[in-house]
Amino acid sequence: MKYYNSSTLIYLNGKFVKAAEAKTDLYGQSLHYGLAAFEGIRAYKTHNATRVFKIKEHYKRLQRSCELLNIPFPWDINELIKQTYRLLELNNLKDAYIRPLVYSEPNMSLVAPQAVSIMICAWEWASYLGDKQLKVCVSPFQRPNPKSTFVEAKISGHYVNSILASTDAKQKGFDEALLLDMDENVAEAPGANIFIEKNGKLYTPSLGNILAGITRATVIELCHVLDIEVIEKPISVAELKSADGAFFCGTAAEIVGIHTIDDVVYRQRWSDSIGATMQRAYKNLVLEKVNYEVII
Structure with missing residues:
Protein backbone atom coordinates (compact mmCIF):
# COMPACT_ATOMS: atom_id res chain seq x y z
CA MET A 1 0.00 0.00 0.00
CA GLU A 124 -7.04 6.82 3.15
CA TRP A 125 -7.38 3.39 4.75
CA ALA A 126 -10.30 0.98 4.67
CA SER A 127 -11.20 -1.05 7.75
CA TYR A 128 -7.93 -2.72 8.84
CA LEU A 129 -9.31 -6.27 9.09
CA GLY A 130 -11.86 -5.95 6.30
CA ASP A 131 -15.62 -6.29 6.67
CA LYS A 132 -16.05 -10.09 6.63
CA GLN A 133 -16.13 -12.38 9.65
CA LEU A 134 -12.66 -13.57 10.57
CA LYS A 135 -10.89 -16.89 11.03
CA VAL A 136 -8.88 -16.40 14.21
CA CYS A 137 -6.34 -18.53 16.06
CA VAL A 138 -5.13 -18.41 19.62
CA SER A 139 -1.56 -17.20 19.28
CA PRO A 140 1.49 -18.91 20.80
CA PHE A 141 2.68 -15.39 21.68
CA GLN A 142 1.47 -13.72 24.88
CA ARG A 143 0.88 -10.09 25.66
CA PRO A 144 3.74 -8.56 27.72
CA ASN A 145 3.65 -8.99 31.47
CA PRO A 146 2.32 -5.71 32.93
CA LYS A 147 5.21 -5.76 35.38
CA SER A 148 7.65 -5.55 32.45
CA THR A 149 6.18 -2.48 30.75
CA PHE A 150 3.18 -0.14 30.74
CA VAL A 151 0.62 -2.18 28.82
CA GLU A 152 -1.87 0.70 28.98
CA ALA A 153 0.47 2.93 26.95
CA LYS A 154 0.46 2.86 23.15
CA ILE A 155 4.20 2.32 22.71
CA SER A 156 5.80 1.62 19.35
CA GLY A 157 8.02 -1.16 20.72
CA HIS A 158 5.00 -3.13 21.95
CA TYR A 159 4.00 -3.76 18.36
CA VAL A 160 6.90 -6.14 17.72
CA ASN A 161 4.75 -8.53 19.76
CA SER A 162 1.77 -7.72 17.53
CA ILE A 163 3.73 -8.25 14.31
CA LEU A 164 4.98 -11.63 15.51
CA ALA A 165 1.48 -12.80 16.44
CA SER A 166 -0.24 -11.52 13.31
CA THR A 167 2.44 -12.86 10.97
CA ASP A 168 2.31 -16.27 12.65
CA ALA A 169 -1.49 -16.39 12.28
CA LYS A 170 -1.45 -15.48 8.59
CA GLN A 171 1.29 -18.03 7.87
CA LYS A 172 -1.02 -20.66 9.36
CA GLY A 173 -3.90 -19.61 7.12
CA PHE A 174 -5.87 -17.49 9.60
CA ASP A 175 -7.02 -13.91 9.20
CA GLU A 176 -5.80 -12.75 12.59
CA ALA A 177 -4.41 -13.83 15.96
CA LEU A 178 -5.77 -13.60 19.47
CA LEU A 179 -3.19 -13.27 22.23
CA LEU A 180 -3.51 -14.47 25.80
CA ASP A 181 -2.09 -12.74 28.86
CA MET A 182 0.47 -14.04 31.37
CA ASP A 183 -2.29 -15.93 33.21
CA GLU A 184 -3.42 -17.70 30.00
CA ASN A 185 -6.62 -15.65 29.89
CA VAL A 186 -7.88 -13.92 26.77
CA ALA A 187 -6.16 -10.56 26.23
CA GLU A 188 -6.62 -8.97 22.80
CA ALA A 189 -5.79 -9.13 19.12
CA PRO A 190 -2.52 -7.65 17.79
CA GLY A 191 -4.32 -4.36 17.06
CA ALA A 192 -7.81 -4.65 18.57
CA ASN A 193 -9.77 -5.49 21.70
CA ILE A 194 -12.23 -8.37 21.90
CA PHE A 195 -15.78 -8.89 23.16
CA ILE A 196 -17.57 -12.23 23.43
CA GLU A 197 -21.33 -12.81 23.56
CA LYS A 198 -23.02 -15.38 25.79
CA ASN A 199 -26.73 -15.67 26.59
CA GLY A 200 -27.54 -12.12 25.55
CA LYS A 201 -24.66 -10.48 27.44
CA LEU A 202 -21.29 -9.14 26.32
CA TYR A 203 -18.04 -9.93 28.11
CA THR A 204 -14.64 -8.31 27.61
CA PRO A 205 -11.28 -8.79 29.36
CA SER A 206 -10.69 -6.54 32.37
CA LEU A 207 -8.18 -3.73 32.15
CA GLY A 208 -4.73 -4.40 33.51
CA ASN A 209 -3.22 -6.76 30.93
CA ILE A 210 -4.57 -5.04 27.79
CA LEU A 211 -4.55 -1.70 26.03
CA ALA A 212 -7.46 0.43 27.20
CA GLY A 213 -8.92 0.89 23.74
CA ILE A 214 -10.94 3.97 22.94
CA THR A 215 -13.21 1.93 20.65
CA ARG A 216 -13.56 -0.63 23.46
CA ALA A 217 -14.73 2.16 25.77
CA THR A 218 -17.13 3.38 23.09
CA VAL A 219 -18.67 -0.09 22.75
CA ILE A 220 -19.21 -0.21 26.51
CA GLU A 221 -20.84 3.24 26.40
CA LEU A 222 -23.09 2.13 23.54
CA CYS A 223 -24.09 -0.95 25.52
CA HIS A 224 -25.21 1.29 28.38
CA VAL A 225 -27.23 3.44 25.98
CA LEU A 226 -28.83 0.40 24.33
CA ASP A 227 -29.44 -1.41 27.65
CA ILE A 228 -27.13 -4.30 26.81
CA GLU A 229 -25.33 -5.81 29.78
CA VAL A 230 -21.56 -5.81 29.45
CA ILE A 231 -19.24 -7.43 31.98
CA GLU A 232 -15.50 -6.84 32.32
CA LYS A 233 -13.77 -9.93 33.71
CA PRO A 234 -10.98 -12.43 33.09
CA ILE A 235 -12.03 -14.70 30.22
CA SER A 236 -10.62 -18.20 29.83
CA VAL A 237 -10.00 -19.89 26.48
CA ALA A 238 -12.76 -22.35 27.38
CA GLU A 239 -15.22 -19.47 27.86
CA LEU A 240 -14.06 -17.93 24.59
CA LYS A 241 -14.68 -21.13 22.65
CA SER A 242 -18.05 -21.85 24.28
CA ALA A 243 -19.39 -18.36 23.58
CA ASP A 244 -22.28 -17.67 21.21
CA GLY A 245 -20.20 -15.18 19.23
CA ALA A 246 -17.35 -12.69 19.36
CA PHE A 247 -15.97 -9.59 17.69
CA PHE A 248 -12.88 -7.41 17.57
CA CYS A 249 -13.01 -3.64 17.91
CA GLY A 250 -10.46 -0.88 17.40
CA THR A 251 -9.97 2.43 15.63
CA ALA A 252 -8.32 0.78 12.62
CA ALA A 253 -10.44 -2.38 12.68
CA GLU A 254 -13.67 -0.62 13.71
CA ILE A 255 -16.01 -3.54 14.61
CA VAL A 256 -15.58 -6.87 12.85
CA GLY A 257 -17.12 -10.23 13.63
CA ILE A 258 -15.25 -13.46 14.35
CA HIS A 259 -16.43 -16.63 12.59
CA THR A 260 -14.04 -19.19 14.05
CA ILE A 261 -11.53 -19.53 16.89
CA ASP A 262 -9.03 -22.28 16.01
CA ASP A 263 -11.31 -25.18 15.03
CA VAL A 264 -14.42 -23.86 16.81
CA VAL A 265 -17.16 -22.31 14.64
CA TYR A 266 -19.51 -19.81 16.26
CA ARG A 267 -22.96 -21.11 15.40
CA GLN A 268 -24.84 -17.88 15.98
CA ARG A 269 -25.53 -15.98 12.78
CA TRP A 270 -23.64 -12.70 12.75
CA SER A 271 -26.77 -10.82 11.67
CA ASP A 272 -28.54 -12.02 14.84
CA SER A 273 -25.69 -11.16 17.21
CA ILE A 274 -25.12 -8.28 19.62
CA GLY A 275 -21.87 -7.76 17.73
CA ALA A 276 -23.80 -6.91 14.57
CA THR A 277 -25.92 -4.49 16.60
CA MET A 278 -22.74 -2.86 17.93
CA GLN A 279 -21.32 -2.70 14.41
CA ARG A 280 -24.38 -0.80 13.16
CA ALA A 281 -24.54 1.44 16.23
CA TYR A 282 -20.84 2.30 16.02
CA LYS A 283 -21.08 3.14 12.32
CA ASN A 284 -24.11 5.36 12.97
CA LEU A 285 -22.23 7.08 15.77
CA VAL A 286 -19.04 7.87 13.86
CA LEU A 287 -21.02 9.01 10.82
CA GLU A 288 -23.32 11.11 13.04
CA LYS A 289 -26.42 9.40 11.69
CA VAL A 290 -27.66 8.93 15.24
CA ASN A 291 -26.43 11.31 17.90
CA TYR A 292 -25.53 8.81 20.62
CA GLU A 293 -22.77 11.23 21.66
CA VAL A 294 -25.38 13.45 23.26
CA ILE A 295 -25.92 10.58 25.68
CA ILE A 296 -22.42 9.09 25.99
Missing part, protein backbone atom coordinates in the same frame (compact mmCIF):
# COMPACT_ATOMS: atom_id res chain seq x y z
CA LYS A 2 1.25 3.49 -0.86
CA TYR A 3 0.74 5.88 2.04
CA TYR A 4 1.81 9.10 0.38
CA ASN A 5 2.75 10.64 -2.95
CA SER A 6 4.91 13.54 -4.07
CA SER A 7 2.35 16.13 -2.97
CA THR A 8 1.34 14.62 0.40
CA LEU A 9 1.94 16.87 3.41
CA ILE A 10 2.64 15.85 6.98
CA TYR A 11 2.76 17.94 10.15
CA LEU A 12 6.26 17.92 11.63
CA ASN A 13 7.23 19.99 14.67
CA GLY A 14 4.88 22.87 13.94
CA LYS A 15 5.24 22.96 10.16
CA PHE A 16 3.60 21.29 7.20
CA VAL A 17 6.22 19.63 4.99
CA LYS A 18 6.13 17.21 2.10
CA ALA A 19 6.19 13.62 3.28
CA ALA A 20 8.63 12.67 0.53
CA GLU A 21 11.11 15.27 1.76
CA ALA A 22 10.80 14.75 5.53
CA LYS A 23 13.85 13.39 7.34
CA THR A 24 14.69 11.91 10.71
CA ASP A 25 17.91 11.23 12.55
CA LEU A 26 19.29 7.69 12.53
CA TYR A 27 20.61 7.90 16.10
CA GLY A 28 17.35 8.09 18.05
CA GLN A 29 15.98 5.72 20.67
CA SER A 30 12.74 5.39 18.72
CA LEU A 31 14.48 3.74 15.77
CA HIS A 32 16.94 1.68 17.78
CA TYR A 33 14.86 0.72 20.82
CA GLY A 34 11.22 1.36 19.92
CA LEU A 35 10.84 4.16 22.47
CA ALA A 36 8.05 6.19 20.89
CA ALA A 37 4.36 6.77 21.50
CA PHE A 38 1.66 6.98 18.86
CA GLU A 39 -2.07 7.01 18.24
CA GLY A 40 -4.40 5.72 15.56
CA ILE A 41 -7.31 8.07 14.89
CA ARG A 42 -10.06 8.07 12.26
CA ALA A 43 -11.76 10.88 10.39
CA TYR A 44 -15.15 10.29 8.79
CA LYS A 45 -17.07 12.19 6.17
CA THR A 46 -20.44 12.92 7.77
CA HIS A 47 -23.44 14.96 6.65
CA ASN A 48 -22.12 17.74 8.90
CA ALA A 49 -18.55 17.77 7.48
CA THR A 50 -15.42 15.74 8.12
CA ARG A 51 -15.30 14.77 11.78
CA VAL A 52 -12.40 13.17 13.63
CA PHE A 53 -13.89 10.68 16.06
CA LYS A 54 -12.95 11.20 19.72
CA ILE A 55 -9.90 13.18 18.75
CA LYS A 56 -9.40 14.73 22.17
CA GLU A 57 -9.49 11.32 23.87
CA HIS A 58 -6.82 10.06 21.49
CA TYR A 59 -4.49 13.00 22.09
CA LYS A 60 -5.00 12.71 25.84
CA ARG A 61 -3.99 9.06 25.63
CA LEU A 62 -0.95 10.03 23.58
CA GLN A 63 -0.01 12.52 26.30
CA ARG A 64 -0.55 9.87 28.97
CA SER A 65 1.59 7.34 27.09
CA CYS A 66 4.40 9.87 26.95
CA GLU A 67 4.05 10.62 30.65
CA LEU A 68 4.33 6.92 31.51
CA LEU A 69 7.48 6.65 29.38
CA ASN A 70 8.98 9.86 30.79
CA ILE A 71 8.91 11.31 27.28
CA PRO A 72 8.40 15.11 27.21
CA PHE A 73 5.06 16.26 25.81
CA PRO A 74 5.42 20.04 25.33
CA TRP A 75 2.39 20.47 23.03
CA ASP A 76 -1.06 21.87 23.62
CA ILE A 77 -3.70 19.27 22.78
CA ASN A 78 -6.16 21.81 21.39
CA GLU A 79 -3.48 23.08 19.03
CA LEU A 80 -2.73 19.54 17.87
CA ILE A 81 -6.43 19.02 17.19
CA LYS A 82 -6.53 22.21 15.15
CA GLN A 83 -3.48 21.20 13.12
CA THR A 84 -4.90 17.71 12.54
CA TYR A 85 -7.99 19.16 10.89
CA ARG A 86 -5.74 21.46 8.88
CA LEU A 87 -3.68 18.46 7.76
CA LEU A 88 -6.80 16.74 6.45
CA GLU A 89 -7.82 19.92 4.63
CA LEU A 90 -4.42 20.41 3.00
CA ASN A 91 -4.39 16.80 1.78
CA ASN A 92 -8.04 16.91 0.70
CA LEU A 93 -8.91 13.95 2.92
CA LYS A 94 -12.47 13.31 4.06
CA ASP A 95 -12.33 9.70 5.28
CA ALA A 96 -8.87 9.06 6.65
CA TYR A 97 -6.70 7.27 9.16
CA ILE A 98 -4.52 9.65 11.19
CA ARG A 99 -1.22 8.71 12.85
CA PRO A 100 0.42 11.06 15.38
CA LEU A 101 3.85 9.87 16.51
CA VAL A 102 6.08 11.26 19.25
CA TYR A 103 9.69 10.16 18.80
CA SER A 104 13.01 10.99 20.40
CA GLU A 105 15.77 13.18 19.12
CA PRO A 106 19.32 11.70 18.86
CA ASN A 107 19.97 9.71 22.01
CA MET A 108 21.61 6.29 22.08
CA SER A 109 21.51 5.87 25.85
CA LEU A 110 18.99 3.83 27.84
CA VAL A 111 17.47 6.75 29.73
CA ALA A 112 14.43 8.75 28.68
CA PRO A 113 15.04 11.47 26.07
CA GLN A 114 15.17 15.16 26.87
CA ALA A 115 14.09 16.30 23.40
CA VAL A 116 11.39 14.90 21.14
CA SER A 117 9.61 15.51 17.86
CA ILE A 118 6.01 15.08 16.81
CA MET A 119 4.80 13.97 13.41
CA ILE A 120 1.20 13.70 12.23
CA CYS A 121 0.36 11.99 8.96
CA ALA A 122 -2.88 10.77 7.37
CA TRP A 123 -3.96 8.54 4.53
Whole structure:
Protein backbone atom coordinates (compact mmCIF):
# COMPACT_ATOMS: atom_id res chain seq x y z
CA MET A 1 0.00 0.00 0.00
CA LYS A 2 1.25 3.49 -0.86
CA TYR A 3 0.74 5.88 2.04
CA TYR A 4 1.81 9.10 0.38
CA ASN A 5 2.75 10.64 -2.95
CA SER A 6 4.91 13.54 -4.07
CA SER A 7 2.35 16.13 -2.97
CA THR A 8 1.34 14.62 0.40
CA LEU A 9 1.94 16.87 3.41
CA ILE A 10 2.64 15.85 6.98
CA TYR A 11 2.76 17.94 10.15
CA LEU A 12 6.26 17.92 11.63
CA ASN A 13 7.23 19.99 14.67
CA GLY A 14 4.88 22.87 13.94
CA LYS A 15 5.24 22.96 10.16
CA PHE A 16 3.60 21.29 7.20
CA VAL A 17 6.22 19.63 4.99
CA LYS A 18 6.13 17.21 2.10
CA ALA A 19 6.19 13.62 3.28
CA ALA A 20 8.63 12.67 0.53
CA GLU A 21 11.11 15.27 1.76
CA ALA A 22 10.80 14.75 5.53
CA LYS A 23 13.85 13.39 7.34
CA THR A 24 14.69 11.91 10.71
CA ASP A 25 17.91 11.23 12.55
CA LEU A 26 19.29 7.69 12.53
CA TYR A 27 20.61 7.90 16.10
CA GLY A 28 17.35 8.09 18.05
CA GLN A 29 15.98 5.72 20.67
CA SER A 30 12.74 5.39 18.72
CA LEU A 31 14.48 3.74 15.77
CA HIS A 32 16.94 1.68 17.78
CA TYR A 33 14.86 0.72 20.82
CA GLY A 34 11.22 1.36 19.92
CA LEU A 35 10.84 4.16 22.47
CA ALA A 36 8.05 6.19 20.89
CA ALA A 37 4.36 6.77 21.50
CA PHE A 38 1.66 6.98 18.86
CA GLU A 39 -2.07 7.01 18.24
CA GLY A 40 -4.40 5.72 15.56
CA ILE A 41 -7.31 8.07 14.89
CA ARG A 42 -10.06 8.07 12.26
CA ALA A 43 -11.76 10.88 10.39
CA TYR A 44 -15.15 10.29 8.79
CA LYS A 45 -17.07 12.19 6.17
CA THR A 46 -20.44 12.92 7.77
CA HIS A 47 -23.44 14.96 6.65
CA ASN A 48 -22.12 17.74 8.90
CA ALA A 49 -18.55 17.77 7.48
CA THR A 50 -15.42 15.74 8.12
CA ARG A 51 -15.30 14.77 11.78
CA VAL A 52 -12.40 13.17 13.63
CA PHE A 53 -13.89 10.68 16.06
CA LYS A 54 -12.95 11.20 19.72
CA ILE A 55 -9.90 13.18 18.75
CA LYS A 56 -9.40 14.73 22.17
CA GLU A 57 -9.49 11.32 23.87
CA HIS A 58 -6.82 10.06 21.49
CA TYR A 59 -4.49 13.00 22.09
CA LYS A 60 -5.00 12.71 25.84
CA ARG A 61 -3.99 9.06 25.63
CA LEU A 62 -0.95 10.03 23.58
CA GLN A 63 -0.01 12.52 26.30
CA ARG A 64 -0.55 9.87 28.97
CA SER A 65 1.59 7.34 27.09
CA CYS A 66 4.40 9.87 26.95
CA GLU A 67 4.05 10.62 30.65
CA LEU A 68 4.33 6.92 31.51
CA LEU A 69 7.48 6.65 29.38
CA ASN A 70 8.98 9.86 30.79
CA ILE A 71 8.91 11.31 27.28
CA PRO A 72 8.40 15.11 27.21
CA PHE A 73 5.06 16.26 25.81
CA PRO A 74 5.42 20.04 25.33
CA TRP A 75 2.39 20.47 23.03
CA ASP A 76 -1.06 21.87 23.62
CA ILE A 77 -3.70 19.27 22.78
CA ASN A 78 -6.16 21.81 21.39
CA GLU A 79 -3.48 23.08 19.03
CA LEU A 80 -2.73 19.54 17.87
CA ILE A 81 -6.43 19.02 17.19
CA LYS A 82 -6.53 22.21 15.15
CA GLN A 83 -3.48 21.20 13.12
CA THR A 84 -4.90 17.71 12.54
CA TYR A 85 -7.99 19.16 10.89
CA ARG A 86 -5.74 21.46 8.88
CA LEU A 87 -3.68 18.46 7.76
CA LEU A 88 -6.80 16.74 6.45
CA GLU A 89 -7.82 19.92 4.63
CA LEU A 90 -4.42 20.41 3.00
CA ASN A 91 -4.39 16.80 1.78
CA ASN A 92 -8.04 16.91 0.70
CA LEU A 93 -8.91 13.95 2.92
CA LYS A 94 -12.47 13.31 4.06
CA ASP A 95 -12.33 9.70 5.28
CA ALA A 96 -8.87 9.06 6.65
CA TYR A 97 -6.70 7.27 9.16
CA ILE A 98 -4.52 9.65 11.19
CA ARG A 99 -1.22 8.71 12.85
CA PRO A 100 0.42 11.06 15.38
CA LEU A 101 3.85 9.87 16.51
CA VAL A 102 6.08 11.26 19.25
CA TYR A 103 9.69 10.16 18.80
CA SER A 104 13.01 10.99 20.40
CA GLU A 105 15.77 13.18 19.12
CA PRO A 106 19.32 11.70 18.86
CA ASN A 107 19.97 9.71 22.01
CA MET A 108 21.61 6.29 22.08
CA SER A 109 21.51 5.87 25.85
CA LEU A 110 18.99 3.83 27.84
CA VAL A 111 17.47 6.75 29.73
CA ALA A 112 14.43 8.75 28.68
CA PRO A 113 15.04 11.47 26.07
CA GLN A 114 15.17 15.16 26.87
CA ALA A 115 14.09 16.30 23.40
CA VAL A 116 11.39 14.90 21.14
CA SER A 117 9.61 15.51 17.86
CA ILE A 118 6.01 15.08 16.81
CA MET A 119 4.80 13.97 13.41
CA ILE A 120 1.20 13.70 12.23
CA CYS A 121 0.36 11.99 8.96
CA ALA A 122 -2.88 10.77 7.37
CA TRP A 123 -3.96 8.54 4.53
CA GLU A 124 -7.04 6.82 3.15
CA TRP A 125 -7.38 3.39 4.75
CA ALA A 126 -10.30 0.98 4.67
CA SER A 127 -11.20 -1.05 7.75
CA TYR A 128 -7.93 -2.72 8.84
CA LEU A 129 -9.31 -6.27 9.09
CA GLY A 130 -11.86 -5.95 6.30
CA ASP A 131 -15.62 -6.29 6.67
CA LYS A 132 -16.05 -10.09 6.63
CA GLN A 133 -16.13 -12.38 9.65
CA LEU A 134 -12.66 -13.57 10.57
CA LYS A 135 -10.89 -16.89 11.03
CA VAL A 136 -8.88 -16.40 14.21
CA CYS A 137 -6.34 -18.53 16.06
CA VAL A 138 -5.13 -18.41 19.62
CA SER A 139 -1.56 -17.20 19.28
CA PRO A 140 1.49 -18.91 20.80
CA PHE A 141 2.68 -15.39 21.68
CA GLN A 142 1.47 -13.72 24.88
CA ARG A 143 0.88 -10.09 25.66
CA PRO A 144 3.74 -8.56 27.72
CA ASN A 145 3.65 -8.99 31.47
CA PRO A 146 2.32 -5.71 32.93
CA LYS A 147 5.21 -5.76 35.38
CA SER A 148 7.65 -5.55 32.45
CA THR A 149 6.18 -2.48 30.75
CA PHE A 150 3.18 -0.14 30.74
CA VAL A 151 0.62 -2.18 28.82
CA GLU A 152 -1.87 0.70 28.98
CA ALA A 153 0.47 2.93 26.95
CA LYS A 154 0.46 2.86 23.15
CA ILE A 155 4.20 2.32 22.71
CA SER A 156 5.80 1.62 19.35
CA GLY A 157 8.02 -1.16 20.72
CA HIS A 158 5.00 -3.13 21.95
CA TYR A 159 4.00 -3.76 18.36
CA VAL A 160 6.90 -6.14 17.72
CA ASN A 161 4.75 -8.53 19.76
CA SER A 162 1.77 -7.72 17.53
CA ILE A 163 3.73 -8.25 14.31
CA LEU A 164 4.98 -11.63 15.51
CA ALA A 165 1.48 -12.80 16.44
CA SER A 166 -0.24 -11.52 13.31
CA THR A 167 2.44 -12.86 10.97
CA ASP A 168 2.31 -16.27 12.65
CA ALA A 169 -1.49 -16.39 12.28
CA LYS A 170 -1.45 -15.48 8.59
CA GLN A 171 1.29 -18.03 7.87
CA LYS A 172 -1.02 -20.66 9.36
CA GLY A 173 -3.90 -19.61 7.12
CA PHE A 174 -5.87 -17.49 9.60
CA ASP A 175 -7.02 -13.91 9.20
CA GLU A 176 -5.80 -12.75 12.59
CA ALA A 177 -4.41 -13.83 15.96
CA LEU A 178 -5.77 -13.60 19.47
CA LEU A 179 -3.19 -13.27 22.23
CA LEU A 180 -3.51 -14.47 25.80
CA ASP A 181 -2.09 -12.74 28.86
CA MET A 182 0.47 -14.04 31.37
CA ASP A 183 -2.29 -15.93 33.21
CA GLU A 184 -3.42 -17.70 30.00
CA ASN A 185 -6.62 -15.65 29.89
CA VAL A 186 -7.88 -13.92 26.77
CA ALA A 187 -6.16 -10.56 26.23
CA GLU A 188 -6.62 -8.97 22.80
CA ALA A 189 -5.79 -9.13 19.12
CA PRO A 190 -2.52 -7.65 17.79
CA GLY A 191 -4.32 -4.36 17.06
CA ALA A 192 -7.81 -4.65 18.57
CA ASN A 193 -9.77 -5.49 21.70
CA ILE A 194 -12.23 -8.37 21.90
CA PHE A 195 -15.78 -8.89 23.16
CA ILE A 196 -17.57 -12.23 23.43
CA GLU A 197 -21.33 -12.81 23.56
CA LYS A 198 -23.02 -15.38 25.79
CA ASN A 199 -26.73 -15.67 26.59
CA GLY A 200 -27.54 -12.12 25.55
CA LYS A 201 -24.66 -10.48 27.44
CA LEU A 202 -21.29 -9.14 26.32
CA TYR A 203 -18.04 -9.93 28.11
CA THR A 204 -14.64 -8.31 27.61
CA PRO A 205 -11.28 -8.79 29.36
CA SER A 206 -10.69 -6.54 32.37
CA LEU A 207 -8.18 -3.73 32.15
CA GLY A 208 -4.73 -4.40 33.51
CA ASN A 209 -3.22 -6.76 30.93
CA ILE A 210 -4.57 -5.04 27.79
CA LEU A 211 -4.55 -1.70 26.03
CA ALA A 212 -7.46 0.43 27.20
CA GLY A 213 -8.92 0.89 23.74
CA ILE A 214 -10.94 3.97 22.94
CA THR A 215 -13.21 1.93 20.65
CA ARG A 216 -13.56 -0.63 23.46
CA ALA A 217 -14.73 2.16 25.77
CA THR A 218 -17.13 3.38 23.09
CA VAL A 219 -18.67 -0.09 22.75
CA ILE A 220 -19.21 -0.21 26.51
CA GLU A 221 -20.84 3.24 26.40
CA LEU A 222 -23.09 2.13 23.54
CA CYS A 223 -24.09 -0.95 25.52
CA HIS A 224 -25.21 1.29 28.38
CA VAL A 225 -27.23 3.44 25.98
CA LEU A 226 -28.83 0.40 24.33
CA ASP A 227 -29.44 -1.41 27.65
CA ILE A 228 -27.13 -4.30 26.81
CA GLU A 229 -25.33 -5.81 29.78
CA VAL A 230 -21.56 -5.81 29.45
CA ILE A 231 -19.24 -7.43 31.98
CA GLU A 232 -15.50 -6.84 32.32
CA LYS A 233 -13.77 -9.93 33.71
CA PRO A 234 -10.98 -12.43 33.09
CA ILE A 235 -12.03 -14.70 30.22
CA SER A 236 -10.62 -18.20 29.83
CA VAL A 237 -10.00 -19.89 26.48
CA ALA A 238 -12.76 -22.35 27.38
CA GLU A 239 -15.22 -19.47 27.86
CA LEU A 240 -14.06 -17.93 24.59
CA LYS A 241 -14.68 -21.13 22.65
CA SER A 242 -18.05 -21.85 24.28
CA ALA A 243 -19.39 -18.36 23.58
CA ASP A 244 -22.28 -17.67 21.21
CA GLY A 245 -20.20 -15.18 19.23
CA ALA A 246 -17.35 -12.69 19.36
CA PHE A 247 -15.97 -9.59 17.69
CA PHE A 248 -12.88 -7.41 17.57
CA CYS A 249 -13.01 -3.64 17.91
CA GLY A 250 -10.46 -0.88 17.40
CA THR A 251 -9.97 2.43 15.63
CA ALA A 252 -8.32 0.78 12.62
CA ALA A 253 -10.44 -2.38 12.68
CA GLU A 254 -13.67 -0.62 13.71
CA ILE A 255 -16.01 -3.54 14.61
CA VAL A 256 -15.58 -6.87 12.85
CA GLY A 257 -17.12 -10.23 13.63
CA ILE A 258 -15.25 -13.46 14.35
CA HIS A 259 -16.43 -16.63 12.59
CA THR A 260 -14.04 -19.19 14.05
CA ILE A 261 -11.53 -19.53 16.89
CA ASP A 262 -9.03 -22.28 16.01
CA ASP A 263 -11.31 -25.18 15.03
CA VAL A 264 -14.42 -23.86 16.81
CA VAL A 265 -17.16 -22.31 14.64
CA TYR A 266 -19.51 -19.81 16.26
CA ARG A 267 -22.96 -21.11 15.40
CA GLN A 268 -24.84 -17.88 15.98
CA ARG A 269 -25.53 -15.98 12.78
CA TRP A 270 -23.64 -12.70 12.75
CA SER A 271 -26.77 -10.82 11.67
CA ASP A 272 -28.54 -12.02 14.84
CA SER A 273 -25.69 -11.16 17.21
CA ILE A 274 -25.12 -8.28 19.62
CA GLY A 275 -21.87 -7.76 17.73
CA ALA A 276 -23.80 -6.91 14.57
CA THR A 277 -25.92 -4.49 16.60
CA MET A 278 -22.74 -2.86 17.93
CA GLN A 279 -21.32 -2.70 14.41
CA ARG A 280 -24.38 -0.80 13.16
CA ALA A 281 -24.54 1.44 16.23
CA TYR A 282 -20.84 2.30 16.02
CA LYS A 283 -21.08 3.14 12.32
CA ASN A 284 -24.11 5.36 12.97
CA LEU A 285 -22.23 7.08 15.77
CA VAL A 286 -19.04 7.87 13.86
CA LEU A 287 -21.02 9.01 10.82
CA GLU A 288 -23.32 11.11 13.04
CA LYS A 289 -26.42 9.40 11.69
CA VAL A 290 -27.66 8.93 15.24
CA ASN A 291 -26.43 11.31 17.90
CA TYR A 292 -25.53 8.81 20.62
CA GLU A 293 -22.77 11.23 21.66
CA VAL A 294 -25.38 13.45 23.26
CA ILE A 295 -25.92 10.58 25.68
CA ILE A 296 -22.42 9.09 25.99
